[in-house]
Amino acid sequence: MSSGSGGAPDVLIVGGGPVGLFAAALLDGAGVKVTVLEQHAGPSEHSKGATVHPRTLEVLSALRACDGRGLGDVLAAQGRTITGAHFALLPSLLDYSALPTRYPYVLMVPQTRTEGLLLEHLRSRGVPVRYGHRVERVEQDHDSVRVRVRVRGEGAVHEARYLIGADGTHSTVRRQAGIAFPGTAPSLITFVADVRLGAPPPRPVHHWDVRSGTLSVLPLPGGLHRLFGAQPCDTGLSPAKVRAVQDAELTGRDLRRSMRRIAGTDFALREIVWRSRVTDTTHTAERLRSGRVFLAGDAAHTQFPAGGQGLNVGLQDAANLAWKLAAECNGIAPPNILAEQASYHEERHPVAQALAHNTLAQSALMYTFSPAGAALRGLMSDLITQEESAARRLAGWVSGLDVRYPAPPDAHPLVGSRLQDPHLLDRLRPGRFLLALRDGTSELWSSVSLPDTLLLPEHASGAFGASAALVRPDGHVAEAWDHLPDDRTIGEALLRWTYAMPARC
Numbered sequence: 001m002s003s004g005s006g007g008a009p010d011v012l013i014v015g016g017g018p019v020g021l022f023a024a025a026l027l028d029g030a031g032v033k034v035t036v037l038e039q040h041a042g043p044s045e046h047s048k049g050a051t052v053h054p055r056t057l058e059v060l061s062a063l064r065a066c067d068g069r070g071l072g073d074v075l076a077a078q079g080r081t082i083t084g085a086h087f088a089l090l091p092s093l094l095d096y097s098a099l100p101t102r103y104p105y106v107l108m109v110p111q112t113r114t115e116g117l118l119l120e121h122l123r124s125r126g127v128p129v130r131y132g133h134r135v136e137r138v139e140q141d142h143d144s145v146r147v148r149v150r151v152r153g154e155g156a157v158h159e160a161r162y163l164i165g166a167d168g169t170h171s172t173v174r175r176q177a178g179i180a181f182p183g184t185a186p187s188l189i190t191f192v193a194d195v196r197l198g199a200p201p202p203r204p205v206h207h208w209d210v211r212s213g214t215l216s217v218l219p220l221p222g223g224l225h226r227l228f229g230a231q232p233c234d235t236g237l238s239p240a241k242v243r244a245v246q247d248a249e250l251t252g253r254d255l256r257r258s259m260r261r262i263a264g265t266d267f268a269l270r271e272i273v274w275r276s277r278v279t280d281t282t283h284t285a286e287r288l289r290s291g292r293v294f295l296a297g298d299a300a301h302t303q304f305p306a307g308g309q310g311l312n313v314g315l316q317d318a319a320n321l322a323w324k325l326a327a328e329c330n331g332i333a334p335p336n337i338l339a340e341q342a343s344y345h346e347e348r349h350p351v352a353q354a355l356a357h358n359t360l361a362q363s364a365l366m367y368t369f370s371p372a373g374a375a376l377r378g379l380m381s382d383l384i385t386q387e388e389s390a391a392r393r394l395a396g397w398v399s400g401l402d403v404r405y406p407a408p409p410d411a412h413p414l415v416g417s418r419l420q421d422p423h424l425l426d427r428l429r430p431g432r433f434l435l436a437l438r439d440g441t442s443e444l445w446s447s448v449s450l451p452d453t454l455l456l457p458e459h460a461s462g463a464f465g466a467s468a469a470l471v472r473p474d475g476h477v478a479e480a481w482d483h484l485p486d487d488r489t490i491g492e493a494l495l496r497w498t499y500a501m502p503a504r505c
């Protein structure tokens with residue numbers, strides 16, 4: 001039997017895409033021994049998810065680079081920023097500049113860079129990422145999970161206590177775990193390309209025309225642009241027709257012709273660096289867990305990349321799962337976070353379902369090339385312009401900032417929501433809870449005798465809407481109080497969330 005260096009890992013991750021790599025980095029940061037198994041011979045060269053939203057940059061920053069910067073900051077420095085995000089390519093953009101986050105913009109950066117950053121981090125920490133390891137079978141019993149792997153034609157077995165299937169849309173892990181993946185067949189196909197333009201537009205373009213179709217042109221780093229578009233003839237197709245188009249090569253001639261037909265110009269297209277096509281196939285796993293096996297990222301939910309959300313939601317799956325699994329591996333997990341109200345499935349499955357609805361709704365708005373479609377777009381666009389609350393709601397969804405996990409009916413209104421205070425968010429680290437107290441931290445610290453890993457800021461900036469809050473490692477509020485709680489109250493709250501012994505960080 002082969003395994004990660006120095007004995008079997010606690011957690012095996014199948015899939016070295018962004019979600020698998022991020023989950024590995026968070027688990028490692030929380031003290032868990034983890035190994036990633038990836039079928040390809042090396043890192044991916046596919047630019048795919050180039051849109052990174054604010055919440056993703058926040059969760060990435062729980063990890064620190066060698067120079068002390070959060071990985072969200074490191075990635076942000078490598079991309080191009082846009083403050084107006086689109087919803088369904090509507091002309092009224094969502095203004096991100098006033099969002100309550102350190103990252104009030106959409107970051108445009110090829111997925112290869114996001115993956116490269118995570119890989120570099122894992123390498124610096126000595127976490128094994130084993131390329132050329134194709135997982136073929138998954139078996140589990142009461143104590144462990146085993147995977148049969150093909151490595152250079154040879155069979156091998158890896159074993160661990162838990163397994164995360166981050167192996168994408170066609171997940172072998174999901175199939176082997178017997179988890180259904182219901183959804184809708186594709187009915188449209190769009191082109192995507194990263195290109196060099198001789199005459200790039202001065203600002204982002206989201207062109208939509210009922211007769212000719214849609215074309216988006218967005219800046220990427222390195223003088224490149226991301227193109228994304230479709231003509232009316234690319235919609236209303238049978239699944240067989242979609243597959244046939246998907247299998248055909250997207251040539252430079254096709255791309256130029258489509259751009260000219262749609263927008264009247266090819267912006268002097270000079271070079272195509274990467275190209276692909278995407279469909280609106282939408283599936284959500286029925287369960288995110290089966291025994292010792294968890295699903296995250298595209299293995300758990302696959303959808304049309306409207307507004308660029310797949311990568312983002314996948315990384316947030318990893319942020320939700322990693323600290324819970326780490327707590328289990330470290331023997332400090334109370335029932336609440338594993339099997340009850342705050343379990344990974346209970347919290348992330350509704351997010352996956354909302355993602356499916358939101359992207360299907362966007363597809364309908366983007367690709368209904370008819371007078372009715374145009375009228376619906378006009379109506380929605382007016383709503384965004386005229387109703388501030390509608391614009392805020394959509395921005396909250398797409399940016400990931402408004403994700404809120406279920407809370408008991410008598411809970412403080414902040415419970416389940418993401419902590420807003422950027423100073424406190426910045427103090428989060430993998431696997432660590434944070435107890436934020438508006439005043440008088442030191443007496444309380446010295447009298448806390450119940451278990452937890454605590455980080456007490458000398459001064460909480462006060463923007464978190466309560467006098468005290470217990471914050472989970474993924475930045476969501478576990479408990480909050482409008483007055484400074486006594487030791488017993490804090491102790492009871494801690495026991496619902498973690499059995500760790502206190503330690504000052």
Ligand SMILES: Cc1cc2nc3c(=O)[nH]c(=O)nc-3n(C[C@H](O)[C@H](O)[C@H](O)COP(=O)(O)OP(=O)(O)OC[C@H]3O[C@@H](n4cnc5c(N)ncnc54)[C@H](O)[C@@H]3O)c2cc1C
Pocket residue numbers: 014015016017018019020037038039040044048049050051052111133134135136166167168169170171172173192276277278296297298299305307308309310311312313314
């Ligand atoms: C053209 C395109 C544009 C997109 N644009 C955006 C965007 O702008 N923003 C956004 O948020 N999302 C976007 N997405 C979606 C985004 O790329 C995905 O959501 C993201 O890649 C999911 O990451 P993942 O790690 O879950 O899966 P993947 O990236 O698919 O990685 C899964 C990994 O598992 C490996 N694997 C599979 N099976 C096995 C096996 N049996 N054994 C071992 N390894 C295995 C694969 O080789 C792969 O490396 C886009 C997607 C496409 C196709």
